[in-house]
Amino acid sequence: xxxxxxxxxxxxxxxxxxxxxxxxxxxxxxxxxxxxxxxxxxxxxxxxxxxxxxxxxxxxxxxxxxxxxxxxxxxxxxxxxxxxxxxxxxxxxxxxxxxxxxxxxxxxxxxxxxxxxxxxxxxxxxxxxxxxxxx
Amino acid sequence: xxxxxxxxxxxxxxxxxxxxxxxxxxxxxxxxxxxxxxxxxxxxxxxxxxxxxxxxxxxxxxxxxxxxxxxxxxxxxxxxxxxxxxxxxxxxxxxxxxxxxxxxxxxxxxxxx
Amino acid sequence: xxxxxxxxxxxxxxxxxxxxxxxxxxxxxxxxxxxxxxxxxxxxxxxxxxxxxxxxxxxxxxxxxxxxxxxxxxxxxxxxxxxxxxxxxxxxxxxxxxxxxxxxxxxxxxxxxxxxxxxxxxxxxxxxxxxxxxxxxxxxxxxxxxxxxxxxxxxxxxxxxxxxxxxxxxxxxxxxxxxxxxxxxxxxxxxxxxxxxxxxxxxxxxxxxxxxxxxxxxxxxxxxxxxxxxxxxxxxxxxxxxxxxxxxxxxxxxxxxxxxxxxxxxxxxxxxxxxxxxxxxxxxxxxxxxxxxxxxxxxxxxxxxxxxxxxxxxxxxxxxx
Numbered sequence: 001x002x003x004x005x006x007x008x009x010x011x012x013x014x015x016x017x018x019x020x021x022x023x024x025x026x027x028x029x030x031x032x033x034x035x036x037x038x039x040x041x042x043x044x045x046x047x048x049x050x051x052x053x054x055x056x057x058x059x060x061x062x063x064x065x066x067x068x069x070x071x072x073x074x075x076x077x078x079x080x081x082x083x084x085x086x087x088x089x090x091x092x093x094x095x096x097x098x099x100x101x102x103x104x105x106x107x108x109x110x111x112x113x114x115x116x117x118x119x120x121x122x123x124x125x126x127x128x129x130x131x132x133x134x135x
Numbered sequence: 136x137x138x139x140x141x142x143x144x145x146x147x148x149x150x151x152x153x154x155x156x157x158x159x160x161x162x163x164x165x166x167x168x169x170x171x172x173x174x175x176x177x178x179x180x181x182x183x184x185x186x187x188x189x190x191x192x193x194x195x196x197x198x199x200x201x202x203x204x205x206x207x208x209x210x211x212x213x214x215x216x217x218x219x220x221x222x223x224x225x226x227x228x229x230x231x232x233x234x235x236x237x238x239x240x241x242x243x244x245x246x247x248x
Numbered sequence: 249x250x251x252x253x254x255x256x257x258x259x260x261x262x263x264x265x266x267x268x269x270x271x272x273x274x275x276x277x278x279x280x281x282x283x284x285x286x287x288x289x290x291x292x293x294x295x296x297x298x299x300x301x302x303x304x305x306x307x308x309x310x311x312x313x314x315x316x317x318x319x320x321x322x323x324x325x326x327x328x329x330x331x332x333x334x335x336x337x338x339x340x341x342x343x344x345x346x347x348x349x350x351x352x353x354x355x356x357x358x359x360x361x362x363x364x365x366x367x368x369x370x371x372x373x374x375x376x377x378x379x380x381x382x383x384x385x386x387x388x389x390x391x392x393x394x395x396x397x398x399x400x401x402x403x404x405x406x407x408x409x410x411x412x413x414x415x416x417x418x419x420x421x422x423x424x425x426x427x428x429x430x431x432x433x434x435x436x437x438x439x440x441x442x443x444x445x446x447x448x449x450x451x452x453x454x455x456x457x458x459x460x461x462x463x464x465x466x467x468x469x470x471x472x473x474x475x476x477x478x479x480x481x482x483x484x485x486x487x488x489x490x491x492x493x494x495x496x497x498x499x500x501x502x503x504x505x506x507x508x509x510x511x512x513x514x515x516x517x518x519x520x521x522x523x524x525x526x527x528x529x530x531x532x533x534x535x536x537x538x539x540x541x542x543x544x545x546x547x548x549x550x551x552x553x554x555x556x557x558x559x560x561x562x563x564x565x566x567x568x569x
């Protein structure tokens with residue numbers, strides 16, 4: 001299956017040399033906050049709007065793709081040690097969200113795409129990076 | 136993509152009975168927020184979600200969604216199943232998470248629009 | 249002996265949660281017990297001793313108070329004040345029992361040092377006798393005893409923190425046994441602006457203490473779910489977090505309305521949340537199931553109309569669930 005080209009048997013992304021800046025580039029998004037020193041790479045992509053669902057994921061360096069433009073996305077991201085949060089559809093963010101991201105040290109990105117399209121764009125980029133051609 | 140192609144690509148199981156196999160869908164949308172689905176989902180879609188709630192079906196009928204793919208193999212409550220059959224919406228259970236399911240579907244419907 | 253009820257006095261001790269106080273010190277005075285700081289080498293006199301004997305004994309041992317005790321039973325204390333008054337009043341050759349203070353305030357050996365500090369703050373005495381559970385005299389505590397041990401323990405703690413900073417996180421597993429922590433967070437119904445803050449803080453604390461990453465995440469997940477539960481489903485309550493004896497406990501207590509069917513509520517995917525709650529990213533019906541999944545020990549009790557208590561415990565010894 002094509003999908004397996006970018007994920008190993010443990011569900012960890014392969015070719016994962018993707019920083020938050022790179023993610024923003026792929027998604028034509030804006031990085032609203034990121035620590036200069038933070039060079040973490042995407043370990044796993046999680047696309048979810050339900051926080052309990054995110055908490056269920058057992059992986060490091062999660063990139064959280066969500067439509068939930070609220071402080072809770074950031075708070076949940078901190079709990080699971082996420083490496084970044086992307087909010088979709090250019091949703092306006094509550095004023096507090098950026099400051100929560102800064103306080104908790106969670107990189108925050110907004111992008112114009114729907115979550116489905118972000119998934120697909122990231123998937124293609126990851127496949128390209130891991131050197132496998134689509135079949 | 137036909138219903139059967141969608142089911143196969145998601146390694147899924149149909150939850151609803153008596154659906155029309157000849158149908159097909161052309162888009163996909165991934166969301167767990169019903170307001171988001173209502174406002175932004177393209178019609179003629181597969182909805183990738185973990186929102187296994189009765190209200191999901193109501194939103195699907197309004198937004199023109201034909202298949203609900205419930206991720207993580209989450210249980211589908213009886214009232215949701217009943218409503219789906221009544222409204223002609225198909226429910227599919229898939230073991231994948233929303234990201235994986237989306238990636239898989241993109242192989243069928245040609246990726247990001 | 250006429251000893252005052254220690255529990256009643258204990259309650260006047262200031263809260264250890266006082267803001268601005270150094271965390272390490274707060275934890276230390278909770279973790280250390282009176283028995284850890286008290287002097288066990290007791291200089292005592294029997295009931296037949298005179299004040300003159302007490303005076304000589306004080307001079308010899310450079311101490312300012314002597315318990316009058318026999319076979320572990322405490323009868324009173326003669327202080328240097330009593331001696332001065334005796335010299336002044338010309339009754340120094342009288343027996344101690346006739347002049348000693350019998351209105352005694354005592355500490356128990358398994359009380360935390362924070363109690364002892366509270367005693368010194370609330371009473372003018374320079375020392376307190378220490379009794380065991382069965383009321384036998386086992387030691388005596390002065391403020392100097394406490395300072396000495398605190399200084400030693402703080403030095404140890406600083407050394408430990410310094411070591412921790414220079415070591416990889418994996419090596420820190422198992423050190424949890426020495427950790428003590430206590431936090432309580434109020435959670436307000438439907439206050440989504442602040443919901444999750446307590447869990448974020450708990451996670452930060454655990455990380456700071458060098459608790460292993462996976463364990464930290466499990467505890468944080470439970471804390472978050474339980475905090476959100478109070479916010480979404482109850483009339484409000486508190487989330488408390490305790491680490492002691494190598495175990496971390498997250499306890500959520502609310503003031504109602506209680507859960508009608510606890511078993512149903514714990515099942516994955518069941519929820520009483522409404523559409524508004526779901527639009528906020530909650531109410532997936534996974535909260536209690538998630539908590540149960542990550543915890544080593546899980547317990548829930550609920551009374552309709554009264555409230556619900558959920559308990560999740562985690563071993564810090566590094567054993568993975």
